[in-house]
Amino acid sequence: MSDPGQNYAAFNSSALLDFVGDVTDESLKATRLKQFLSVLAGRFFNWAGRKSLFTLHLGIKCCAIEMAASAIPRFDAERFGVIFRSSPRQSDVLLVNGPVSKKFADPIVRLWEQMPEPKYCIAMGECAISGGPYFQSYNILEGVDTVIPVDVYIPGCPPRPEALIDGFGLLREKIIRIGGAPDAGRAGEKPLIVGED
Amino acid sequence: MGMSISAEQNAAAVAAAVTASEEAWSALGVVAEAVNHSAGHGFAFLRLTVPAPHVLTVAKGLKHDMGVNYCSMVTGTHFPEGDEHRGWEVAYHLQRMPVINPDPNTSHVLVAGDLSGMSMPIEIEMLVPLPQGDDPRVPSVQSVWRGADWNEKETWDLVGIKFDGHENMFRVLNPHDSPEGFHPLQKQHKIRYHDFNEMYDDAQGFVRKPVDEGRVK
Amino acid sequence: MAKMWITMGPQHPMTHGLWTLRVQVDGETVVDAEAELGYIHRGVEKIAEARDFTQVTPYCDRLCYVSAMTWSNSYIYAAEDLLEVEVPERAEYIRCISAECQRIASHLMWLGAYGPDVGNLTIMTWALREREMFLDLLQELGGSRMHYNYPRIGGVKRDIPPGWADRLIAKVKLFEKRIDEYEMLLDESTIFLVRLQGVGYATAENMVESGVSGPNVRASGVNYDVRWSHPYSVYDQLDWEPAVEKPTSVKGSDCYDRYRVRMEEMRMSCRMILDAIEKIPGGKNTTYSNGDEMIIAKAPTRAPAGATGFSNYECTRGASQFYVHGGGEGRGKNPYRLSIRSPMFITIPFVAETMIGYKVADIPAIMGSFDPCIGETDR
Numbered sequence: 001m002s003d004p005g006q007n008y009a010a011f012n013s014s015a016l017l018d019f020v021g022d023v024t025d026e027s028l029k030a031t032r033l034k035q036f037l038s039v040l041a042g043r044f045f046n047w048a049g050r051k052s053l054f055t056l057h058l059g060i061k062c063c064a065i066e067m068a069a070s071a072i073p074r075f076d077a078e079r080f081g082v083i084f085r086s087s088p089r090q091s092d093v094l095l096v097n098g099p100v101s102k103k104f105a106d107p108i109v110r111l112w113e114q115m116p117e118p119k120y121c122i123a124m125g126e127c128a129i130s131g132g133p134y135f136q137s138y139n140i141l142e143g144v145d146t147v148i149p150v151d152v153y154i155p156g157c158p159p160r161p162e163a164l165i166d167g168f169g170l171l172r173e174k175i176i177r178i179g180g181a182p183d184a185g186r187a188g189e190k191p192l193i194v195g196e197d
Numbered sequence: 198m199g200m201s202i203s204a205e206q207n208a209a210a211v212a213a214a215v216t217a218s219e220e221a222w223s224a225l226g227v228v229a230e231a232v233n234h235s236a237g238h239g240f241a242f243l244r245l246t247v248p249a250p251h252v253l254t255v256a257k258g259l260k261h262d263m264g265v266n267y268c269s270m271v272t273g274t275h276f277p278e279g280d281e282h283r284g285w286e287v288a289y290h291l292q293r294m295p296v297i298n299p300d301p302n303t304s305h306v307l308v309a310g311d312l313s314g315m316s317m318p319i320e321i322e323m324l325v326p327l328p329q330g331d332d333p334r335v336p337s338v339q340s341v342w343r344g345a346d347w348n349e350k351e352t353w354d355l356v357g358i359k360f361d362g363h364e365n366m367f368r369v370l371n372p373h374d375s376p377e378g379f380h381p382l383q384k385q386h387k388i389r390y391h392d393f394n395e396m397y398d399d400a401q402g403f404v405r406k407p408v409d410e411g412r413v414k
Numbered sequence: 415m416a417k418m419w420i421t422m423g424p425q426h427p428m429t430h431g432l433w434t435l436r437v438q439v440d441g442e443t444v445v446d447a448e449a450e451l452g453y454i455h456r457g458v459e460k461i462a463e464a465r466d467f468t469q470v471t472p473y474c475d476r477l478c479y480v481s482a483m484t485w486s487n488s489y490i491y492a493a494e495d496l497l498e499v500e501v502p503e504r505a506e507y508i509r510c511i512s513a514e515c516q517r518i519a520s521h522l523m524w525l526g527a528y529g530p531d532v533g534n535l536t537i538m539t540w541a542l543r544e545r546e547m548f549l550d551l552l553q554e555l556g557g558s559r560m561h562y563n564y565p566r567i568g569g570v571k572r573d574i575p576p577g578w579a580d581r582l583i584a585k586v587k588l589f590e591k592r593i594d595e596y597e598m599l600l601d602e603s604t605i606f607l608v609r610l611q612g613v614g615y616a617t618a619e620n621m622v623e624s625g626v627s628g629p630n631v632r633a634s635g636v637n638y639d640v641r642w643s644h645p646y647s648v649y650d651q652l653d654w655e656p657a658v659e660k661p662t663s664v665k666g667s668d669c670y671d672r673y674r675v676r677m678e679e680m681r682m683s684c685r686m687i688l689d690a691i692e693k694i695p696g697g698k699n700t701t702y703s704n705g706d707e708m709i710i711a712k713a714p715t716r717a718p719a720g721a722t723g724f725s726n727y728e729c730t731r732g733a734s735q736f737y738v739h740g741g742g743e744g745r746g747k748n749p750y751r752l753s754i755r756s757p758m759f760i761t762i763p764f765v766a767e768t769m770i771g772y773k774v775a776d777i778p779a780i781m782g783s784f785d786p787c788i789g790e791t792d793r
Contacts, residue, residue: 057427062479072542103372136388137457201642201650236494270755299635318643344625370455
């Protein structure tokens with residue numbers, strides 16, 4: 001799917017050290033400063049990334065209205081750093097808020113592939129989790145996780161805006177664990193579900 | 198309060214429409230009757246049962262002589278266990294809306310009590326039974342009402358009834374690469390997990406595997 | 415100048431839903447436009463054949479998700495026509511009030527999405543804040559903020575809770591003052607007026623010929639409304655008239671007229687609600703228990719083959735119709751065929767035609783003024 005190698009996310013501690021250079025690298029290794037710097041840089045970029053989750057402006061169905069409602073002054077997702085961006089090239093999170101039909105399966109995978117690493121996917125609402133009330137339909141995929149790897153599931157039909165904000169909170173906890181290279185760290189992770197405890 | 202059309206006005210308008218239809222088309226085998234809704238205010242509507250070859254004649258007559266200017270719904274139904282002559286049915290729901298363009302900066306206010314004759318709004322249901330078989334065809338009324346255009350495309354896409362004379366037919370709701378001849382609302386296609394026992398045995402879906410897994414890679 | 419096709423693809427911040435609009439532009443002018451739908455086609459008509467009549471109601475909520483109460487009411491009227499049920503008057507009043515609350519909430523969602531399209535982001539926060547007021551009221555009735563599953567065949571699920579009528583009256587009276595604030599914000603904004611006036615002309619006869627109905631036609635000067643032409647519920651007992659806007663030119667009404675007609679419709683809905691809540695039989699402060707005969711009548715659950723039901727209902731975006739055949743699976747417990755007529759399915763190709771001749775910058779203004787909602791379009 002995505003190309004290994006070209007990682008467009010500058011918030012990656014190994015890129016910082018490549019930038020600094022090999023000479024410094026040798027001297028830093030000697031003083032064990034390299035480990036200290038990489039941990040510090042990693043934590044800083046992790047903090048910056050999870051506190052500013054730019055979500056793609058994708059509205060599929062009813063949950064999109066609750067997504068819009070979470071941005072209004074009553075619930076205010078923007079105080080958590082969640083802003084909606086129109087272009088997939090500029091967003092971190094793909095919030096799938098409706099059923100994925102066979103016609104839309106191809107575009108949604110293309111949107112996911114256009115998003116640069118680190119990227120996360122949240123399945124919001126029953127239709128994105130498992131097909132929802134339309135699981136018997138001839139045209140709806142049984143959940144977006146048949147085509148895209150999902151990090152957080154937010155059940156509800158539609159989930160309240162508070163549940164969506166809670167979902168972002170769970171995603172932030174996950175980002176602390178898997179850090180700036182989600183592809184490597186994602187393999188062993190259990191998917192998170194809002195309200196699971 | 199006094200601004201709605203009353204039941205008597207409606208009944209009179211539909212009765213007039215029934216008379217006009219019988220005069221015009223009873224020779225073609227068209228059956229016209231005034232039917233009342235069974236609930237609510239019980240208003241009447243005109244139900245025409247039209248044999249398939251005469252659909253275009255009746256449609257043009259409705260539009261030009263009876264002022265029916267609004268085609269709202271075209272429904273196709275598949276009756277595989279129906280009669281020999283009613284294997285498929287196309288139901289056209291039409292309305293006469295007394296709408297004319299007002300002059301600029303004026304509005305054309307319709308007062309319910311003043312309406313009569315051809316300016317009374319009525320609902321019309323035109324049923325076209327088609328014989329049993331695999332090739333249901335009906336003439337297209339796309340040239341008569343522009344509102345019928347996308348309705349007919351949807352009926353062909355979902356039910357499979359072909360509209361002769363319809364220009365630029367394409368799939369509007371199903372994906373463009375759907376298999377040829379796949380019309381989901383026909384009765385031989387069953388929905389997924391149609392066998393409900395499986396759903397009750399495994400309500401959470403832990404055992405069933407989604408059929409579309411790995412579809413786009 | 416070279417012509418090129420621009421795809422405003424399914425993922426687009428301004429299309430109010432998931433559909434593709436392809437426009438062919440010659441420089442900045444639109445010369446051709448076509449719409450592609452079907453990205454959220456869920457096959458509700460097919461699924462309904464495997465559900466009871468009562469189990470179809472939640473699906474109808476999710477058709478047009480912004481005005482859910484009106485769509486489930488529309489289906490319920492068709493089912494009641496099929497099953498021949500007489501609804502008690504108090505239930506009809508409650509349905510009318512909840513539908514008008516939903517109409518206001520839907521128009522507020524439209525306003526909250528339309529303002530940002532043409533550059534005014536403040537109205538989004540104001541309109542959606544007021545929408546929360548009405549959503550709270552409807553949540554007390556139905557249990558959820560958006561999909562209520564509230565009307566039942568024969569009546570409504572539960573009666574209005576104690577104190578609901580007072581909260582309703584207070585909120586509606588507050589809202590009437592807020593509409594004046596919106597008009598102050600928008601009607602005195604030069605940018606808003608310049609972007610909307612003179613753009614997107616459409617005449618009434620053209621619209622009706624193409625199958626468009628509802629506030630879009632009323633913006634062109636004709637006061638046709640299903641609520642008075644084929645009255646259902648208690649609209650013939652309330653003191654109201656349809657909101658109409660005079661078209662500004664022979665070419666018809668522009669986007670500004672369509673915006674104004676929805677503001678007037680919100681005012682008219684407020685008036686209807688205040689009238690209906692006073693006239694409700696049984697009083698506005700009494701609460702009957704679930705299943706009481708004042709709010710729901712006994713209804714049969716099976717319909718014989720050959721019976722049909724049809725409903726004509728004024729939904730927020732136009733006239734919606736449901737056509738139900740009886741005699742389905744389960745020896746008549748399920749509908750044999752449920753056919754849904756969505757006003758937006760017919761309006762969207764018309765909107766694509768209306769854009770021809772205007773500039774690319776006018777596309778969001780025209781598109782938003784017709785108030786598209788793709789949920790009902792794709793069924």
